[in-house]
Amino acid sequence: MNFPILSSLILLPLIGSFFIFFSKSKNKTYESSKYIALFxxxxxxxxxxxxxxxxDSDTSEFQFVENRKWILGFVNYKVGVDGISILFIILTTxxxxxxxxxxxxxxxxxxxxxLVAILLMETLMxxxxxxxxxxxxxxxxxxxxxxxxxxxxxxxxxxxxxxAFKFFLYTLLGSVLMLIAIISIYWMxxxxxxxxxxxxxxxxxxxxxxxxxxxxxxxxxxxxxPVHTWLPDAHVEAPTAGSVLLAAILLKxxxxxxxxxxxxxxxxxxxxxxxxxxxxSLIAIIYTSLVALMQEDMKKLIAYSSVAHMGFVTLGIFTxxxxxxxxxxFQMISHGLVSAALFLCVGVIYERAHSRLISKYGGLVSIMxxxxxxxxxxxxxxxxxxxxxxFIGEFLxxxxxxxxxxxxxxxxxxxxxxxxAYMLWLYKRIIFGKLTNNDLKSLFDLKNSEIIILWSLAVPxxxxxxxxxxxxxxxxxxxxxxxxxxxxxxxTN
Numbered sequence: 337m338n339f340p341i342l343s344s345l346i347l348l349p350l351i352g353s354f355f356i357f358f359s360k361s362k363n364k365t366y367e368s369s370k371y372i373a374l375f376x377x378x379x380x381x382x383x384x385x386x387x388x389x390x391x392d393s394d395t396s397e398f399q400f401v402e403n404r405k406w407i408l409g410f411v412n413y414k415v416g417v418d419g420i421s422i423l424f425i426i427l428t429t430x431x432x433x434x435x436x437x438x439x440x441x442x443x444x445x446x447x448x449x450x451l452v453a454i455l456l457m458e459t460l461m462x463x464x465x466x467x468x469x470x471x472x473x474x475x476x477x478x479x480x481x482x483x484x485x486x487x488x489x490x491x492x493x494x495x496x497x498x499x500a501f502k503f504f505l506y507t508l509l510g511s512v513l514m515l516i517a518i519i520s521i522y523w524m525x526x527x528x529x530x531x532x533x534x535x536x537x538x539x540x541x542x543x544x545x546x547x548x549x550x551x552x553x554x555x556x557x558x559x560x561x562p563v564h565t566w567l568p569d570a571h572v573e574a575p576t577a578g579s580v581l582l583a584a585i586l587l588k589x590x591x592x593x594x595x596x597x598x599x600x601x602x603x604x605x606x607x608x609x610x611x612x613x614x615x616x617s618l619i620a621i622i623y624t625s626l627v628a629l630m631q632e633d634m635k636k637l638i639a640y641s642s643v644a645h646m647g648f649v650t651l652g653i654f655t656x657x658x659x660x661x662x663x664x665x666f667q668m669i670s671h672g673l674v675s676a677a678l679f680l681c682v683g684v685i686y687e688r689a690h691s692r693l694i695s696k697y698g699g700l701v702s703i704m705x706x707x708x709x710x711x712x713x714x715x716x717x718x719x720x721x722x723x724x725x726x727f728i729g730e731f732l733x734x735x736x737x738x739x740x741x742x743x744x745x746x747x748x749x750x751x752x753x754x755x756x757a758y759m760l761w762l763y764k765r766i767i768f769g770k771l772t773n774n775d776l777k778s779l780f781d782l783k784n785s786e787i788i789i790l791w792s793l794a795v796p797x798x799x800x801x802x803x804x805x806x807x808x809x810x811x812x813x814x815x816x817x818x819x820x821x822x823x824x825x826x827x828t829n
Contacts, residue, residue, distance in 0.1 A: 341387055342400050342415045342466050345380060345425065346459055349432070352376035353455035356448055370439065373451040377436045380458065381429040391422055393810050396817030398468060398531065406472075414529060415466035419814030420665060423807060424465045424585075424592055427672045431584045432458040435577040437789055438680060443491060443575060450491055450577075453483040457581055464589050470518045470528040477553075477589060478511050484582065492573035499566075499573035506566040510556035517549035521601075533601055537825060540604050547605030550597055557590035560650065561620040564643045571639040572692075576683030579635065583642055583675035588668045591646065594653050595661065599818060603825040606654060613654045618747050620647035625754035629761070634682045634692045637762055638675065641718060644751055645671045651748060652733035655740050656822055661815045662808055663732025669807060670725035670797070674717040677793040681711050684786055685766075688779045694762065699771030706782045708767045710790045715763045717797045719756045724801040 356369050391399060398416035406413045417425065435454055443450045460483070463476030481504055489500030522528050525536055538546060556563045571579050598606055621644050628640035645667065652664035684707065685700070686692055701708040713724075720726035730752060738745040771777065782790070800807055 340402050341383065342417065343402055345383055345387070345429070346415070346463050346466065348380050348383070349376060349455040349458040349462075353452040353459070356455070357452045359448075369448045369451050370436070373436045373439075373455060374433070376455065377429070377433045377458070381426075381433050384426045384429040387417070388422055388426055388810070391417070391419075391810070393419055393813060396813045401468065403468075411471045412469050412529065413472060414468040415463075415472070416468045417466060419811040420595060420818070421465040421592065423665065423669055423810060424588055425462055427588070427669055428458060428461045428465070428585050431580060431672065431676055434676060434680070434789055434792065435580050437785065438577050438580065438683070443577070446490065450487070450575075453487050454577065454581070456483045457487075457585075461585050461589065465592060468530045470521065470530065470533075473530075474511075474515060474518055477593070478508070480586065480589070481507055484578070484586065487578040487581075488570055488574045491575045491578065494573075495569070496573045499569040502566045503570045506556050506563060507553075510553040510563070513549040514553035517546045520546065520549075530596070530600075534821060538601055543602045543605040544608060547598060547602040547609060550593070550602070551609070554590040554593045554598065555616075557593075558587060558646050558650065559590075559643060560616050560646070561623060561643070564620070564624065567643060568636045568639040571642075571679070572633060572635045576679060576686075579679040579683075580676045583638075583679060584672040587642065587646060588672060591649050591653065591664065591668050594650065595664070595818070599653070599656065599822055603822045606656070606822075607826060610654055613650055614741065614744050617647040617651045617654075618744065620644060620650075621748055621751035622754070625751055625758065628758040629754070631758075632694055634694055634762065634766075635679070637694075637758060638678045638682065641755065641758065642671065642675055644755065645675075645718075648730055648733050648748065648751065651737055651744070652729075655733075655736040656819060657736045657739065658812075658815055658819060659732045660736030660740075661818070662811055663729050663736060665811050665815075666725070666804065666807060667729025667733060670717070670729045670800075673793050673797050674714055674724075674726060677710075677714040677790060677797070678718065680789060680793070681707070681714060684782065684790075685779070689776060694765050696773060697766045697776065698769040698773065699767075700776065700779070701767045702771055703777065703779055704781045706787065710782075710794055711763065711767065713794045713797065715759050717801075718759050720752060722801075723798065725797050725804070727801060728804045 356372055398418050401416035403412055403414045457480060460476050460480040467473035467476055485500050485504045488503060489496055492499060518528060524539060525533060559567050570582060574582060624640045624643040628637050631637040649664045649667050652660040682692060717724040717726045720730040734745055734749060737748060
């Protein structure tokens with residue numbers, strides 16, 4: 337196939353953002369910008385679905401590869417996809433569409449610039465999942481910091497500047513070490529081409545240090561305990577669309593990095609640091625679940641639940657088994673949909689009542705029954721009820737962990753019980769009980785645009801919960817190949 341489909345996916349939002357930025361409007365509402373952004377986002381989503389349609393899931397090789405010299409032959413612009421990365425691209429394009437539609441009512445100032453930031457984010461996030469060169473990966477990976485920093489810092493809440501700088505500094509400091517590691521890899525091997533590095537392997541003497549350097553960046557982005565504290569602050573202050581992008585896509589870039597680079601390039605080190613990963617993941621699952629139980633702010637509760645869910649992801653990845661890695665990928669896709677939906681649900685009632693405090697609500701089922709139904713679906717998806725995507729991911733992960741370490745699996749299972757505790761308690765306090773707050777009586781149920789947004793997330797959560805085959809079949813061959821490479825590198829060293 338000669339058509340550069342991956343470059344098109346990367347460049348289309350970028351071109352759209354430039355077009356919106358330099359466009360002029362007779363009024364200051366920039367209504368036309370919304371439709372342009374939505375058209376571009378939908379076009380990119382359709383293109384990503386087409387990519388999935390023509391993708392051959394029976395081969396483990398990277399497909400639709402584009403390789404062009406960039407900086408004097410030192411850095412090549414090399415992109416391609418396999419079964420692991422293609423699902424994250426589709427998730428990115430889908431969530432971007434949701435964000436653009438959700439902007440409709442939540443952003444009133446500098447709308448044009450906000451849409452530009454969202455489309456830039458889409459370009460950079462797709463670039464991360466396509467990159468087959470370490471330098472290109474790093475540029476896309478870190479480039480995403482800038483639009484998200486602006487989204488939080490300009491359109492956020494009262495403490496937006498503090499939260500934006502905290503987010504930026506945490507993630508940047510971690511990534512500096514990754515840059516040093518990439519330079520070291522080039523110095524040792526003479527290349528930053530990911531496919532070549534898989535073949536060459538990395539000298540075992542340096543793997544531990546390089547693994548830790550990459551880990552420092554991915555751990556902050558995931559985020560893992562104890563470098564997770566930026567996430568609740570960022571979520572609380574970010575506008576709804578910003579929270580959706582942050583939870584649904586940005587956190588997944590680190591999980592993808594663990595699979596692609598930590599396992600792919602540093603198998604010996606991944607095996608060596610297994611106790612560290614298990615320990616930090618378990619602390620994240622149990623500790624942040626307990627912290628979530630104590631939250632009074634809805635956004636903070638969902639943010640802490642994200643840390644706990646990503647703890648399951650890191651557990652599954654480092655089991656280095658078919659079930660574990662497939663479960664982690666599935667869990668990341670599921671969490672992307674569920675967390676996006678939960679933050680949108682919070683945004684719905686925040687726009688009406690201008691409060692995120694759980695204590696301010698109660699009895700909403702009597703005045704917002706449609707809202708109560710969709711929130712129940714997303715709550716059950718977050719818990720991992722059978723019939724939702726959350727169950728498939730967590731079940732596969734726990735089965736894989738049980739085979740590796742019985743004690744770790746037992747402790748991790750407690751996280752599911754705690755998740756049920758804080759999510760159901762949240763739902764009970766918001767939806768059920770008596771309607772004691774008179775200010776809530778004036779609230780109205782979901783608008784048509786909100787129904788479209790929320791049900792477009794609810795449908796895949798339930799559909800893939802009952803029928804996970806399309807997603808699992810897509811990743812199966814690529815995961816098998818990754819495990820083979822991993823095990824062969826372990827045995828030869």
